[in-house]
Amino acid sequence: MKKQTRAIHTDFPRRDTYGALSMPVYHTAAYEFDDADEMADAFCGRVIAPDYSRVLNPTVMFFEDKVKALTGANDVIAFTSGMAAISTALMAVAASGKNIITSRHLFGNTFSLLTVTLQRFGVETRLCDLTNIAEVKEAFDENTCCVFLEIITNPQMEVADLPVLANVAHAHNVPLIADTTMIPFTEFDAHSLGVDIEVVSSTKYISGGATSLGGLIIDYGTTPGFDHRIRFELIFNLGGYMTPHAAYMQTLGLETLAVRYQAQAATALALAKKLRGLAPIKRVNYVGLEDNPYYAISRKQFGPTSGAMITIDLADADECKRFINRLKLIRRATNLFDNKSLAIHPASTIFGPFTDEQRRDMDVLDTTIRLSIGLEDVEDLYEDIRQALDN
Numbered sequence: 001m002k003k004q005t006r007a008i009h010t011d012f013p014r015r016d017t018y019g020a021l022s023m024p025v026y027h028t029a030a031y032e033f034d035d036a037d038e039m040a041d042a043f044c045g046r047v048i049a050p051d052y053s054r055v056l057n058p059t060v061m062f063f064e065d066k067v068k069a070l071t072g073a074n075d076v077i078a079f080t081s082g083m084a085a086i087s088t089a090l091m092a093v094a095a096s097g098k099n100i101i102t103s104r105h106l107f108g109n110t111f112s113l114l115t116v117t118l119q120r121f122g123v124e125t126r127l128c129d130l131t132n133i134a135e136v137k138e139a140f141d142e143n144t145c146c147v148f149l150e151i152i153t154n155p156q157m158e159v160a161d162l163p164v165l166a167n168v169a170h171a172h173n174v175p176l177i178a179d180t181t182m183i184p185f186t187e188f189d190a191h192s193l194g195v196d197i198e199v200v201s202s203t204k205y206i207s208g209g210a211t212s213l214g215g216l217i218i219d220y221g222t223t224p225g226f227d228h229r230i231r232f233e234l235i236f237n238l239g240g241y242m243t244p245h246a247a248y249m250q251t252l253g254l255e256t257l258a259v260r261y262q263a264q265a266a267t268a269l270a271l272a273k274k275l276r277g278l279a280p281i282k283r284v285n286y287v288g289l290e291d292n293p294y295y296a297i298s299r300k301q302f303g304p305t306s307g308a309m310i311t312i313d314l315a316d317a318d319e320c321k322r323f324i325n326r327l328k329l330i331r332r333a334t335n336l337f338d339n340k341s342l343a344i345h346p347a348s349t350i351f352g353p354f355t356d357e358q359r360r361d362m363d364v365l366d367t368t369i370r371l372s373i374g375l376e377d378v379e380d381l382y383e384d385i386r387q388a389l390d391n
């Protein structure tokens with residue numbers, strides 16, 4: 001079966017009593033057992049059966065199975081948010097005295113998780129230019145526990161070479177962990193590019209129009225002990241497992257993911273091309289534009305689409321503020337890949353709590369507006385941007 005068919009048709013592990021066509025929402029904290037032995041087997045992991053919904057829940061397991069069927073992963077674990085998935089994945093590989101090799105170009109909370117929170121527990125973060133492989137090699141030592149990156153950085157839109165990074169990581173026996181939120185796993189095969197573990201904010205494309213928060217760890221089984229440590233230690237102790245209601249909504253979102261994504265990515269490309277004709281816009285940054293420095297590598301790794309995030313640069317921060325205030329159709333909001341198009345000024349919002357110097361280090365410019373393209377008609381979006389730039 002092709003991916004789109006698999007996204008729709010996933011067998012229930014056990015048939016629902018009423019033959020419900022949608023996986024029911026099992027809104028229960030606990031599960032009853034017929035006898036003491038069955039109970040002991042479930043609690044000790046000898047049999048995979050839900051005992052408590054912080055650890056397993058049938059609605060969440062169904063969502064995980066769908067992602068497994070679409071990615072071919074060894075194990076998929078769903079979380080309450082992208083940050084819960086990322087923090088749990090990093091806590092599974094790191095320990096006091098270990099170091100993580102990553103980039104300065106990271107989602108704001110991930111940057112803070114690495115440089116503030118994990119730092120407090122004795123984990124060092126080594127920030128390098130992941131597009132400079134000599135610098136990456138230099139950063140390794142015997143305490144390096146993983147290489148972590150985002151496949152298209154936000155808002156800089158940098159794309160590193162995944163197979164090259166994977167080779168270096170594997171030569172040191174550590175996994176390459178990639179945040180693949182920007183291009184859904186229905187579009188490209190991260191594992192064939194050398195990625196050992198994917199982490200995803202399923203809040204974005206998968207949730208189906210910002211219906212709920214969610215996160216995924218997609219484990220390809222190449223890191224010894226990784227998913228076992230999550231399933232039998234961190235899920236219990238950190239408590240970030242997805243809730244059944246979110247899993248229900250995200251399962252529906254998954255069914256329409258490829259269709260929505262294709263439409264949003266096509267609109268983003270068409271809009272990016274049109275925006276280059278507007279004089280007040282100094283730069284349009286989108287990896288799907290042929291003269292973008294990351295166009296070729298993005299095509300090679302992710303295929304013909306480039307996601308639905310565009311950034312534009314205006315003359316200065318005041319211009320950005322005026323532009324945002326004048327928008328009529330595009331919503332002033334954070335988040336990515338809602339069905340509605342969204343605009344935000346990253347420097348004063350997501351990266352607002354950082355110092356000027358930190359923002360400079362991260363290449364987050366005062367002049368940049370981030371646009372997340374939704375499912376509206378491209379002409380209407382263009383017209384809104386055009387009128388917001390006028391006078």
Ligand SMILES: *Cc1c(COP(=O)(O)O)cnc(C)c1O
Nearest residue numbers: 081082083107179181201203214
């Ligand atoms: C939104 C986002 C996250 C965080 O996900 P939440 O679901 O908001 O916790 C992490 N990484 C990237 C690339 C994101 O866009």
